[in-house]
Amino acid sequence: MARDVRLLTEPFNPGQFIGPFTNAHPGLGGVCTFVGEVRADDDAVEALELIHYEKMTLAGMEDLADRAIARFDLMGLLVIHRSGVMRVGEPIVLVSAAAKHRREAIDAVDFTMDHLKSDSWFWKREKRADGWHWIEPRERDHTDLSRWG
Amino acid sequence: MARDVRLLTEPFNPGQFIGPFTNAHPGLGGVCTFVGEVRADDDAVEALELIHYEKMTLAGMEDLADRAIARFDLMGLLVIHRSGVMRVGEPIVLVSAAAKHRREAIDAVDFTMDHLKSDSWFWKREKRADGWHWIEPRERDHTDLSRWG
């Protein structure tokens, strides 16, 4: 089982990670990958900032990856999360799971994304014309988490 | 909504489709992609062949894509399926969904894969040392389909 967990403070290109990750697991049945980007659902948002805490954020991501690995039958798991200031269209997160069977790969990505989005040590703020605004947790995030018991 | 459905008879590189598909949907929130390959779970299998029917297979894939689009809130859907003889490690199928929200993208890929695997017009056989053997449908495929009501 190859586990690759990274917290990046600079922009990244998902393709540069996905290809090598897939190639590193010969014999796999399938790879599921989710890439999340800064969404353009509000023209007023000029930038997004994610703040992480050096002593906890990466360790928490590694712990989450271990839980996904314990729960699903995987051949490999790749978890990448950005920190810092990002603009619309920039990748924030990439989760890729390789497995013998597709259900395991898809579910592992779903599980990992739900927990990354609502149960990892990131704080988010948006820059608008009048300055930066902190984003509060969404109720939906807690609903998502409760799916996994 | 961009819908791109292809039935390919030659090997393909998933990366050549995923990058352009993602880039074609600026403002998206996330892209979920599943790539299925010929699995190496049995050393005795030398090759796999998928047979399609010209008058029905691609049309069925297009119809499936339309159903996924009607069911999930997507910005784009890419469905690629191989036909012909393949060896271990070659991609068979690629489904990629772009959406504002990750749950829609992940569920659309899950739905489309379940239906492609068990409800599309492909017939499969494996080549072993003693020749070609037809593969019968798996019970699991029907269980997968029943998840979608």
Added chain:
Amino acid sequence: MAVTLVFLGKLADLVGTDQRVVQAPLDWQGLLDELQGPIGEAVQQDRTRVAVNGALLADKTALSAVSGDEVALLPPVSGG
């Protein structure tokens, strides 16, 4: 012109070819007369479907193909 029969998947193995041209018109009884032995039995199984020009028949015994039609005999799919 005539009717073209197309045999998919393992049905092609049973007849040793993936296409056969037969006389038009062709109904269900005519098809069974044409397909003797193992292939005839396979075509009669519930899980074998029949399509005419790419359109699946809800009731294959209602087959009514005319000259120029393509009749496909479809065993259960085995997935991608």
Added chain:
Amino acid sequence: MAVTLVFLGKLADLVGTDQRVVQAPLDWQGLLDELQGPIGEAVQQDRTRVAVNGALLADKTALSAVSGDEVALLPPVSGG
């Protein structure tokens, strides 16, 4: 040496800095004495968590930091 307080997310805005060095040792009452006004109220809220050297406290009122420790004040996360 002393104890370093680290303010995450909007807590940093409330104090105008993301770090402050205070006298060791530091317990919960000492922390509240140190943090007056809005930041003090925020820290007392149930949803604000406290970690020492990266380890989350199950009960933040049991805080007992010594010289060299880093005490992080963590508001609710807002997701990636």
